[in-house]
Amino acid sequence: MSPAQKPKTSAKGLETRDRIVDVAVRFIARNGARGTSLADIAAEAGVSQTGLLYHFRSKEALLNAVMDRHLAFSEEWLWGDGPDPGIKIVDIIAKHMTSWPSQHDGKVASLLGMNTVVLGENVSPDTDLHPRLVDGYRTTIDRVTATLRSAQERGEMREDIDPQLKAMEIIAFCYGLEAAWLVDPTIPVAAAAAQWAAQQTRQLATASATS
Amino acid sequence: MSPAQKPKTSAKGLETRDRIVDVAVRFIARNGARGTSLADIAAEAGVSQTGLLYHFRSKEALLNAVMDRHLAFSEEWLWGDGPDPGIKIVDIIAKHMTSWPSQHDGKVASLLGMNTVVLGENVSPDTDLHPRLVDGYRTTIDRVTATLRSAQERGEMREDIDPQLKAMEIIAFCYGLEAAWLVDPTIPVAAAAAQWAAQQTRQLATASATS
DNA sequence: ACAAACCGACTGAGTACTCGGTAGCTTCTG
DNA sequence: CAGAAGCTACCGAGTACTCAGTCGGTTTGT
Numbered sequence: 001m002s003p004a005q006k007p008k009t010s011a012k013g014l015e016t017r018d019r020i021v022d023v024a025v026r027f028i029a030r031n032g033a034r035g036t037s038l039a040d041i042a043a044e045a046g047v048s049q050t051g052l053l054y055h056f057r058s059k060e061a062l063l064n065a066v067m068d069r070h071l072a073f074s075e076e077w078l079w080g081d082g083p084d085p086g087i088k089i090v091d092i093i094a095k096h097m098t099s100w101p102s103q104h105d106g107k108v109a110s111l112l113g114m115n116t117v118v119l120g121e122n123v124s125p126d127t128d129l130h131p132r133l134v135d136g137y138r139t140t141i142d143r144v145t146a147t148l149r150s151a152q153e154r155g156e157m158r159e160d161i162d163p164q165l166k167a168m169e170i171i172a173f174c175y176g177l178e179a180a181w182l183v184d185p186t187i188p189v190a191a192a193a194a195q196w197a198a199q200q201t202r203q204l205a206t207a208s209a210t211s
Numbered sequence: 212m213s214p215a216q217k218p219k220t221s222a223k224g225l226e227t228r229d230r231i232v233d234v235a236v237r238f239i240a241r242n243g244a245r246g247t248s249l250a251d252i253a254a255e256a257g258v259s260q261t262g263l264l265y266h267f268r269s270k271e272a273l274l275n276a277v278m279d280r281h282l283a284f285s286e287e288w289l290w291g292d293g294p295d296p297g298i299k300i301v302d303i304i305a306k307h308m309t310s311w312p313s314q315h316d317g318k319v320a321s322l323l324g325m326n327t328v329v330l331g332e333n334v335s336p337d338t339d340l341h342p343r344l345v346d347g348y349r350t351t352i353d354r355v356t357a358t359l360r361s362a363q364e365r366g367e368m369r370e371d372i373d374p375q376l377k378a379m380e381i382i383a384f385c386y387g388l389e390a391a392w393l394v395d396p397t398i399p400v401a402a403a404a405a406q407w408a409a410q411q412t413r414q415l416a417t418a419s420a421t422s
Numbered sequence: 423a424c425a426a427a428c429c430g431a432c433t434g435a436g437t438a439c440t441c442g443g444t445a446g447c448t449t450c451t452g
Numbered sequence: 453c454a455g456a457a458g459c460t461a462c463c464g465a466g467t468a469c470t471c472a473g474t475c476g477g478t479t480t481g482t
Contacts, residue, residue, distance in 0.1 A: 260438090
Protein backbone atom coordinates (compact mmCIF):
# COMPACT_ATOMS: atom_id res chain seq x y z
CA MET A 1 0.00 0.00 0.00
CA SER A 2 3.04 2.30 -0.20
CA PRO A 3 1.73 5.22 -2.24
CA ALA A 4 4.79 5.77 -4.41
CA GLN A 5 6.97 2.99 -5.80
CA LYS A 6 10.62 3.56 -5.18
CA PRO A 7 12.32 4.88 -8.27
CA LYS A 8 14.64 2.01 -8.99
CA THR A 9 16.43 3.80 -11.78
CA SER A 10 19.75 5.48 -11.19
CA ALA A 11 20.82 8.77 -12.69
CA LYS A 12 22.69 6.90 -15.39
CA GLY A 13 19.64 4.82 -16.21
CA LEU A 14 17.46 7.89 -16.54
CA GLU A 15 20.05 9.48 -18.80
CA THR A 16 20.10 6.45 -21.09
CA ARG A 17 16.32 6.33 -21.14
CA ASP A 18 16.25 9.95 -22.13
CA ARG A 19 18.83 9.45 -24.87
CA ILE A 20 16.81 6.57 -26.28
CA VAL A 21 13.67 8.69 -26.42
CA ASP A 22 15.62 11.49 -28.11
CA VAL A 23 16.85 9.16 -30.81
CA ALA A 24 13.42 7.56 -31.17
CA VAL A 25 11.82 10.96 -31.77
CA ARG A 26 14.34 11.75 -34.50
CA PHE A 27 13.92 8.41 -36.24
CA ILE A 28 10.15 8.35 -35.96
CA ALA A 29 9.89 11.88 -37.30
CA ARG A 30 11.71 10.71 -40.41
CA ASN A 31 10.47 7.20 -41.01
CA GLY A 32 7.49 6.74 -38.76
CA ALA A 33 7.16 4.26 -35.93
CA ARG A 34 6.42 1.43 -38.32
CA GLY A 35 9.43 2.32 -40.43
CA THR A 36 11.81 2.45 -37.48
CA SER A 37 13.16 -0.69 -35.88
CA LEU A 38 14.29 -1.02 -32.29
CA ALA A 39 17.68 -2.06 -33.65
CA ASP A 40 18.03 1.26 -35.49
CA ILE A 41 17.18 3.27 -32.40
CA ALA A 42 19.37 1.18 -30.14
CA ALA A 43 22.40 1.46 -32.44
CA GLU A 44 22.08 5.23 -32.70
CA ALA A 45 21.58 5.58 -28.96
CA GLY A 46 24.69 3.51 -28.28
CA VAL A 47 23.05 0.53 -26.64
CA SER A 48 22.18 -2.94 -27.82
CA GLN A 49 18.64 -3.81 -28.76
CA THR A 50 18.39 -5.84 -25.59
CA GLY A 51 19.66 -2.89 -23.62
CA LEU A 52 16.89 -0.78 -25.06
CA LEU A 53 14.32 -3.38 -24.13
CA TYR A 54 15.62 -3.33 -20.61
CA HIS A 55 14.49 0.29 -20.31
CA PHE A 56 11.29 -0.06 -22.34
CA ARG A 57 9.65 -3.42 -22.06
CA SER A 58 8.19 -3.22 -25.56
CA LYS A 59 8.12 -1.02 -28.61
CA GLU A 60 4.70 0.19 -27.58
CA ALA A 61 6.09 1.31 -24.23
CA LEU A 62 8.77 3.32 -26.02
CA LEU A 63 6.18 4.81 -28.33
CA ASN A 64 4.19 5.95 -25.35
CA ALA A 65 7.25 7.63 -23.88
CA VAL A 66 7.76 9.36 -27.23
CA MET A 67 4.13 10.46 -27.17
CA ASP A 68 4.61 11.86 -23.67
CA ARG A 69 7.40 14.04 -24.92
CA HIS A 70 5.37 15.17 -27.89
CA LEU A 71 2.42 16.18 -25.75
CA ALA A 72 4.69 18.07 -23.35
CA PHE A 73 6.18 19.92 -26.29
CA SER A 74 2.78 20.84 -27.72
CA GLU A 75 1.72 22.06 -24.30
CA GLU A 76 4.76 24.32 -24.03
CA TRP A 77 4.29 25.49 -27.62
CA LEU A 78 0.77 26.76 -27.08
CA TRP A 79 0.73 27.77 -23.43
CA GLY A 80 4.35 28.49 -22.60
CA ASP A 81 3.72 32.23 -22.81
CA GLY A 82 0.92 32.23 -20.29
CA PRO A 83 -2.22 30.28 -19.51
CA ASP A 84 -4.85 32.58 -20.99
CA PRO A 85 -3.53 34.68 -23.87
CA GLY A 86 -6.96 35.53 -25.31
CA ILE A 87 -6.96 36.36 -29.00
CA LYS A 88 -3.22 36.90 -28.78
CA ILE A 89 -3.02 33.12 -29.16
CA VAL A 90 -2.86 33.68 -32.92
CA ASP A 91 0.19 35.90 -32.49
CA ILE A 92 1.85 33.34 -30.27
CA ILE A 93 1.23 30.67 -32.90
CA ALA A 94 2.55 32.88 -35.69
CA LYS A 95 5.62 33.75 -33.62
CA HIS A 96 6.47 30.08 -33.15
CA MET A 97 5.87 29.27 -36.79
CA THR A 98 8.23 32.04 -37.83
CA SER A 99 11.07 30.22 -36.12
CA TRP A 100 10.47 26.96 -38.02
CA PRO A 101 12.51 27.66 -41.13
CA SER A 102 15.69 28.20 -39.14
CA GLN A 103 15.29 24.86 -37.38
CA HIS A 104 14.46 22.42 -40.10
CA ASP A 105 17.03 19.91 -38.87
CA GLY A 106 16.78 20.51 -35.18
CA LYS A 107 14.93 19.09 -32.24
CA VAL A 108 11.86 21.21 -32.88
CA ALA A 109 11.54 19.91 -36.41
CA SER A 110 11.71 16.37 -35.12
CA LEU A 111 8.93 16.97 -32.65
CA LEU A 112 6.82 18.68 -35.28
CA GLY A 113 7.48 15.95 -37.83
CA MET A 114 6.58 13.36 -35.30
CA ASN A 115 3.21 14.93 -34.88
CA THR A 116 2.35 14.47 -38.54
CA VAL A 117 3.87 11.03 -38.84
CA VAL A 118 2.34 9.64 -35.67
CA LEU A 119 -1.05 11.02 -36.57
CA GLY A 120 -0.85 9.36 -39.97
CA GLU A 121 0.04 6.06 -38.41
CA ASN A 122 -2.72 6.21 -35.83
CA VAL A 123 -5.79 7.47 -37.63
CA SER A 124 -7.23 4.00 -37.35
CA PRO A 125 -9.17 3.72 -34.08
CA ASP A 126 -7.66 0.36 -33.20
CA THR A 127 -4.05 1.48 -33.05
CA ASP A 128 -2.07 1.79 -29.83
CA LEU A 129 -1.73 5.54 -29.72
CA HIS A 130 -5.11 6.49 -31.16
CA PRO A 131 -6.81 7.10 -27.80
CA ARG A 132 -4.01 9.42 -26.71
CA LEU A 133 -4.22 11.23 -30.05
CA VAL A 134 -7.94 11.85 -29.68
CA ASP A 135 -7.47 12.87 -26.08
CA GLY A 136 -4.67 15.30 -26.95
CA TYR A 137 -6.70 16.81 -29.76
CA ARG A 138 -9.80 17.30 -27.63
CA THR A 139 -7.83 18.79 -24.77
CA THR A 140 -6.19 21.31 -27.06
CA ILE A 141 -9.48 22.27 -28.67
CA ASP A 142 -11.07 22.69 -25.27
CA ARG A 143 -8.29 24.92 -23.99
CA VAL A 144 -8.25 27.11 -27.09
CA THR A 145 -12.03 27.33 -26.94
CA ALA A 146 -11.84 28.41 -23.30
CA THR A 147 -9.26 31.05 -24.11
CA LEU A 148 -11.39 32.48 -26.89
CA ARG A 149 -14.49 32.40 -24.75
CA SER A 150 -12.81 34.32 -21.96
CA ALA A 151 -11.60 36.82 -24.56
CA GLN A 152 -15.23 37.31 -25.52
CA GLU A 153 -16.15 37.79 -21.88
CA ARG A 154 -13.44 40.41 -21.52
CA GLY A 155 -14.81 42.17 -24.58
CA GLU A 156 -11.67 41.55 -26.66
CA MET A 157 -13.37 39.35 -29.18
CA ARG A 158 -16.48 39.66 -31.27
CA GLU A 159 -19.51 37.83 -29.88
CA ASP A 160 -20.82 36.52 -33.19
CA ILE A 161 -18.02 34.00 -33.66
CA ASP A 162 -18.41 30.53 -32.21
CA PRO A 163 -15.32 29.94 -30.05
CA GLN A 164 -15.24 26.18 -30.49
CA LEU A 165 -15.49 26.29 -34.28
CA LYS A 166 -12.83 29.01 -34.37
CA ALA A 167 -10.61 26.87 -32.13
CA MET A 168 -10.99 23.98 -34.56
CA GLU A 169 -10.10 26.28 -37.41
CA ILE A 170 -6.99 27.58 -35.67
CA ILE A 171 -5.72 24.11 -34.82
CA ALA A 172 -6.49 22.86 -38.33
CA PHE A 173 -4.46 25.70 -39.80
CA CYS A 174 -1.52 24.96 -37.49
CA TYR A 175 -1.53 21.33 -38.33
CA GLY A 176 -2.00 21.83 -42.04
CA LEU A 177 0.74 24.40 -42.37
CA GLU A 178 3.06 22.21 -40.36
CA ALA A 179 2.42 19.27 -42.68
CA ALA A 180 2.94 21.44 -45.75
CA TRP A 181 6.20 22.77 -44.39
CA LEU A 182 7.47 19.28 -43.61
CA VAL A 183 6.73 18.09 -47.12
CA ASP A 184 8.16 21.18 -48.74
CA PRO A 185 10.45 23.19 -46.45
CA THR A 186 10.96 25.86 -49.08
CA ILE A 187 7.50 27.37 -48.64
CA PRO A 188 7.34 30.79 -46.96
CA VAL A 189 5.92 29.67 -43.62
CA ALA A 190 6.77 32.83 -41.78
CA ALA A 191 5.00 35.08 -44.30
CA ALA A 192 1.95 32.82 -44.42
CA ALA A 193 1.76 32.76 -40.62
CA ALA A 194 2.14 36.54 -40.41
CA GLN A 195 -0.61 37.25 -42.92
CA TRP A 196 -2.85 34.71 -41.26
CA ALA A 197 -2.33 36.16 -37.78
CA ALA A 198 -2.90 39.73 -38.93
CA GLN A 199 -6.13 38.84 -40.69
CA GLN A 200 -7.36 36.67 -37.83
CA THR A 201 -6.72 39.46 -35.34
CA ARG A 202 -8.63 41.95 -37.46
CA GLN A 203 -11.47 39.46 -37.82
CA LEU A 204 -11.66 38.46 -34.18
CA ALA A 205 -11.13 41.78 -32.46
CA THR A 206 -13.96 44.03 -31.39
CA ALA A 207 -13.75 47.57 -32.73
CA SER A 208 -13.19 48.95 -29.24
CA ALA A 209 -10.29 46.62 -28.55
CA THR A 210 -8.16 47.74 -31.47
CA SER A 211 -5.26 49.71 -30.10
CA MET B 212 9.20 2.85 -83.33
CA SER B 213 5.49 2.18 -82.98
CA PRO B 214 4.35 5.20 -81.01
CA ALA B 215 1.86 3.44 -78.74
CA GLN B 216 2.45 0.05 -77.19
CA LYS B 217 -0.45 -2.31 -77.63
CA PRO B 218 -2.41 -2.59 -74.39
CA LYS B 219 -1.66 -6.17 -73.54
CA THR B 220 -4.21 -6.34 -70.76
CA SER B 221 -7.65 -7.76 -71.36
CA ALA B 222 -10.86 -6.32 -69.96
CA LYS B 223 -10.76 -8.91 -67.21
CA GLY B 224 -7.24 -7.96 -66.32
CA LEU B 225 -8.08 -4.28 -66.06
CA GLU B 226 -11.02 -5.12 -63.83
CA THR B 227 -8.84 -7.11 -61.46
CA ARG B 228 -6.21 -4.36 -61.43
CA ASP B 229 -8.89 -1.88 -60.52
CA ARG B 230 -10.27 -4.06 -57.77
CA ILE B 231 -6.81 -4.44 -56.28
CA VAL B 232 -6.29 -0.68 -56.21
CA ASP B 233 -9.71 -0.23 -54.57
CA VAL B 234 -8.82 -2.63 -51.81
CA ALA B 235 -5.34 -1.14 -51.44
CA VAL B 236 -6.82 2.33 -50.93
CA ARG B 237 -9.11 1.02 -48.20
CA PHE B 238 -6.37 -0.83 -46.39
CA ILE B 239 -3.80 1.94 -46.68
CA ALA B 240 -6.29 4.50 -45.42
CA ARG B 241 -6.67 2.42 -42.27
CA ASN B 242 -3.22 1.05 -41.59
CA GLY B 243 -0.85 2.89 -43.88
CA ALA B 244 1.24 1.42 -46.64
CA ARG B 245 3.81 0.13 -44.19
CA GLY B 246 1.11 -1.46 -42.08
CA THR B 247 -0.53 -3.22 -45.00
CA SER B 248 0.95 -6.37 -46.49
CA LEU B 249 0.49 -7.50 -50.06
CA ALA B 250 -1.01 -10.68 -48.66
CA ASP B 251 -3.75 -8.67 -46.91
CA ILE B 252 -4.64 -6.78 -50.06
CA ALA B 253 -4.52 -9.87 -52.25
CA ALA B 254 -6.77 -11.87 -49.95
CA GLU B 255 -9.39 -9.11 -49.78
CA ALA B 256 -9.26 -8.62 -53.55
CA GLY B 257 -9.78 -12.33 -54.13
CA VAL B 258 -6.44 -13.10 -55.72
CA SER B 259 -3.30 -14.78 -54.50
CA GLN B 260 -0.31 -12.71 -53.56
CA THR B 261 1.40 -13.93 -56.71
CA GLY B 262 -1.61 -12.91 -58.72
CA LEU B 263 -1.35 -9.41 -57.30
CA LEU B 264 2.32 -9.24 -58.16
CA TYR B 265 1.49 -10.23 -61.70
CA HIS B 266 -0.47 -7.00 -62.09
CA PHE B 267 1.90 -4.79 -60.08
CA ARG B 268 5.50 -5.80 -60.30
CA SER B 269 6.27 -4.53 -56.82
CA LYS B 270 4.64 -2.96 -53.80
CA GLU B 271 6.02 0.37 -54.88
CA ALA B 272 4.30 0.02 -58.27
CA LEU B 273 0.99 -0.61 -56.50
CA LEU B 274 1.57 2.37 -54.24
CA ASN B 275 2.07 4.55 -57.27
CA ALA B 276 -1.21 3.35 -58.76
CA VAL B 277 -2.86 4.20 -55.46
CA MET B 278 -1.27 7.65 -55.56
CA ASP B 279 -2.61 8.15 -59.09
CA ARG B 280 -6.09 7.54 -57.85
CA HIS B 281 -5.62 9.88 -54.92
CA LEU B 282 -4.36 12.71 -57.10
CA ALA B 283 -7.27 12.25 -59.53
CA PHE B 284 -9.67 12.44 -56.60
CA SER B 285 -8.10 15.61 -55.21
CA GLU B 286 -8.26 17.18 -58.66
CA GLU B 287 -11.97 16.43 -58.95
CA TRP B 288 -12.56 17.59 -55.40
CA LEU B 289 -11.16 21.07 -55.96
CA TRP B 290 -11.86 21.72 -59.64
CA GLY B 291 -14.81 19.48 -60.45
CA ASP B 292 -17.18 22.45 -60.31
CA GLY B 293 -15.28 24.49 -62.87
CA PRO B 294 -11.72 25.52 -63.61
CA ASP B 295 -11.72 29.05 -62.20
CA PRO B 296 -14.19 29.52 -59.36
CA GLY B 297 -12.55 32.68 -57.98
CA ILE B 298 -13.17 33.31 -54.29
CA LYS B 299 -16.08 30.88 -54.47
CA ILE B 300 -13.38 28.22 -54.03
CA VAL B 301 -13.96 28.55 -50.29
CA ASP B 302 -17.64 27.75 -50.72
CA ILE B 303 -16.82 24.75 -52.88
CA ILE B 304 -14.45 23.48 -50.21
CA ALA B 305 -17.00 24.02 -47.46
CA LYS B 306 -19.66 22.27 -49.52
CA HIS B 307 -17.50 19.19 -49.93
CA MET B 308 -16.53 19.15 -46.26
CA THR B 309 -20.18 19.26 -45.26
CA SER B 310 -20.70 15.91 -46.93
CA TRP B 311 -17.91 14.22 -44.98
CA PRO B 312 -19.81 13.22 -41.86
CA SER B 313 -22.31 11.18 -43.85
CA GLN B 314 -19.56 9.22 -45.55
CA HIS B 315 -17.23 8.22 -42.79
CA ASP B 316 -17.07 4.62 -43.97
CA GLY B 317 -17.29 5.11 -47.69
CA LYS B 318 -14.95 5.48 -50.59
CA VAL B 319 -14.50 9.21 -50.03
CA ALA B 320 -13.36 8.65 -46.46
CA SER B 321 -10.84 6.12 -47.68
CA LEU B 322 -9.39 8.54 -50.18
CA LEU B 323 -9.29 11.31 -47.60
CA GLY B 324 -7.74 9.05 -45.00
CA MET B 325 -5.16 7.93 -47.50
CA ASN B 326 -4.08 11.51 -47.92
CA THR B 327 -3.20 11.90 -44.27
CA VAL B 328 -1.67 8.48 -43.91
CA VAL B 329 0.43 8.63 -47.07
CA LEU B 330 1.65 12.11 -46.21
CA GLY B 331 2.72 10.91 -42.78
CA GLU B 332 4.61 8.01 -44.26
CA ASN B 333 6.35 10.12 -46.88
CA VAL B 334 7.45 13.30 -45.11
CA SER B 335 10.98 12.04 -45.35
CA PRO B 336 12.51 13.23 -48.64
CA ASP B 337 14.02 9.86 -49.46
CA THR B 338 10.77 7.92 -49.58
CA ASP B 339 9.26 6.58 -52.78
CA LEU B 340 6.24 8.82 -52.95
CA HIS B 341 7.77 12.01 -51.57
CA PRO B 342 8.48 13.63 -54.95
CA ARG B 343 4.92 13.06 -56.05
CA LEU B 344 3.67 14.48 -52.77
CA VAL B 345 5.70 17.67 -53.18
CA ASP B 346 4.65 17.95 -56.78
CA GLY B 347 0.96 17.49 -55.94
CA TYR B 348 1.18 20.07 -53.16
CA ARG B 349 2.90 22.67 -55.32
CA THR B 350 0.50 22.15 -58.20
CA THR B 351 -2.49 22.64 -55.93
CA ILE B 352 -1.00 25.77 -54.36
CA ASP B 353 -0.23 27.19 -57.79
CA ARG B 354 -3.74 26.58 -59.08
CA VAL B 355 -5.42 28.06 -56.03
CA THR B 356 -3.05 31.02 -56.22
CA ALA B 357 -3.94 31.54 -59.86
CA THR B 358 -7.66 31.39 -59.09
CA LEU B 359 -7.33 33.98 -56.35
CA ARG B 360 -5.17 36.21 -58.51
CA SER B 361 -7.70 36.19 -61.32
CA ALA B 362 -10.39 36.98 -58.75
CA GLN B 363 -8.35 40.03 -57.83
CA GLU B 364 -8.06 40.98 -61.48
CA ARG B 365 -11.82 40.71 -61.88
CA GLY B 366 -12.22 42.95 -58.83
CA GLU B 367 -13.88 40.23 -56.75
CA MET B 368 -11.12 40.07 -54.19
CA ARG B 369 -9.30 42.64 -52.12
CA GLU B 370 -5.92 43.63 -53.51
CA ASP B 371 -4.10 43.81 -50.18
CA ILE B 372 -4.10 40.05 -49.66
CA ASP B 373 -1.24 37.98 -51.03
CA PRO B 374 -2.83 35.26 -53.17
CA GLN B 375 -0.09 32.70 -52.66
CA LEU B 376 -0.03 33.04 -48.89
CA LYS B 377 -3.81 32.87 -48.82
CA ALA B 378 -3.70 29.74 -50.99
CA MET B 379 -1.32 28.13 -48.53
CA GLU B 380 -3.64 29.09 -45.69
CA ILE B 381 -6.66 27.59 -47.44
CA ILE B 382 -4.93 24.31 -48.22
CA ALA B 383 -3.53 24.11 -44.71
CA PHE B 384 -7.00 24.53 -43.27
CA CYS B 385 -8.40 21.80 -45.56
CA TYR B 386 -5.70 19.40 -44.64
CA GLY B 387 -5.80 20.16 -40.94
CA LEU B 388 -9.55 19.81 -40.65
CA GLU B 389 -9.46 16.59 -42.59
CA ALA B 390 -6.84 15.17 -40.24
CA ALA B 391 -8.83 16.28 -37.20
CA TRP B 392 -11.98 14.69 -38.56
CA LEU B 393 -10.21 11.41 -39.27
CA VAL B 394 -8.87 11.23 -35.73
CA ASP B 395 -12.15 12.26 -34.16
CA PRO B 396 -15.16 11.86 -36.48
CA THR B 397 -17.50 13.30 -33.87
CA ILE B 398 -16.31 16.88 -34.37
CA PRO B 399 -18.73 19.27 -36.11
CA VAL B 400 -16.92 19.51 -39.44
CA ALA B 401 -19.85 20.97 -41.34
CA ALA B 402 -20.35 23.81 -38.87
CA ALA B 403 -16.64 24.59 -38.74
CA ALA B 404 -16.44 24.62 -42.53
CA ALA B 405 -19.49 26.85 -42.80
CA GLN B 406 -18.21 29.42 -40.32
CA TRP B 407 -14.80 29.37 -41.96
CA ALA B 408 -16.21 29.87 -45.46
CA ALA B 409 -18.49 32.71 -44.37
CA GLN B 410 -15.67 34.53 -42.62
CA GLN B 411 -13.24 33.97 -45.46
CA THR B 412 -15.72 35.29 -47.98
CA ARG B 413 -16.30 38.41 -45.91
CA GLN B 414 -12.57 38.89 -45.54
CA LEU B 415 -11.66 38.30 -49.16
CA ALA B 416 -14.47 40.09 -50.96
CA THR B 417 -14.21 43.68 -52.07
CA ALA B 418 -16.97 45.93 -50.79
CA SER B 419 -18.34 46.37 -54.32
CA ALA B 420 -18.53 42.63 -54.95
CA THR B 421 -20.85 41.85 -52.03
CA SER B 422 -24.24 41.02 -53.43
C1' DA C 423 26.92 -8.68 -1.87
C1' DC C 424 23.42 -7.09 -4.53
C1' DA C 425 20.76 -4.91 -7.70
C1' DA C 426 20.64 -2.02 -11.79
C1' DA C 427 22.42 -1.81 -16.36
C1' DC C 428 23.56 -4.01 -20.11
C1' DC C 429 24.84 -7.70 -23.82
C1' DG C 430 25.13 -11.94 -27.51
C1' DA C 431 22.69 -15.42 -29.38
C1' DC C 432 18.46 -16.96 -30.47
C1' DT C 433 13.34 -17.57 -32.00
C1' DG C 434 9.13 -17.38 -34.42
C1' DA C 435 6.23 -14.67 -36.92
C1' DG C 436 5.92 -11.84 -40.55
C1' DT C 437 7.65 -9.56 -45.15
C1' DA C 438 8.29 -8.64 -50.30
C1' DC C 439 9.34 -11.08 -53.95
C1' DT C 440 10.76 -15.44 -57.18
C1' DC C 441 10.22 -19.81 -59.51
C1' DG C 442 8.02 -23.13 -61.99
C1' DG C 443 4.10 -24.20 -63.17
C1' DT C 444 -1.39 -24.43 -65.18
C1' DA C 445 -6.17 -23.00 -67.10
C1' DG C 446 -8.39 -20.75 -70.58
C1' DC C 447 -8.75 -17.80 -74.42
C1' DT C 448 -7.35 -16.24 -79.06
C1' DT C 449 -4.84 -16.75 -83.30
C1' DC C 450 -2.18 -18.67 -86.69
C1' DT C 451 -1.43 -22.73 -89.84
C1' DG C 452 -1.92 -27.14 -92.76
C1' DC D 453 -11.71 -26.82 -89.21
C1' DA D 454 -8.44 -29.54 -86.17
C1' DG D 455 -4.87 -28.61 -83.51
C1' DA D 456 -0.52 -26.48 -82.49
C1' DA D 457 1.30 -22.24 -80.63
C1' DG D 458 1.24 -18.27 -77.81
C1' DC D 459 -0.65 -15.22 -74.89
C1' DT D 460 -2.81 -13.27 -70.49
C1' DA D 461 -4.10 -14.34 -65.96
C1' DC D 462 -3.38 -16.63 -62.31
C1' DC D 463 -1.56 -20.06 -58.38
C1' DG D 464 1.36 -23.02 -54.59
C1' DA D 465 5.46 -23.44 -52.66
C1' DG D 466 9.36 -21.62 -51.68
C1' DT D 467 13.52 -17.90 -50.46
C1' DA D 468 16.07 -14.56 -48.19
C1' DC D 469 15.34 -11.25 -45.06
C1' DT D 470 13.64 -8.19 -41.12
C1' DC D 471 11.40 -7.58 -36.93
C1' DA D 472 10.00 -7.48 -31.85
C1' DG D 473 10.79 -9.90 -28.09
C1' DT D 474 13.19 -13.88 -24.87
C1' DC D 475 16.86 -16.20 -22.25
C1' DG D 476 20.76 -16.71 -19.74
C1' DG D 477 24.36 -14.52 -18.79
C1' DT D 478 28.21 -10.53 -17.45
C1' DT D 479 29.64 -5.93 -16.00
C1' DT D 480 29.31 -1.88 -13.04
C1' DG D 481 28.27 1.14 -9.19
C1' DT D 482 27.57 1.49 -4.24
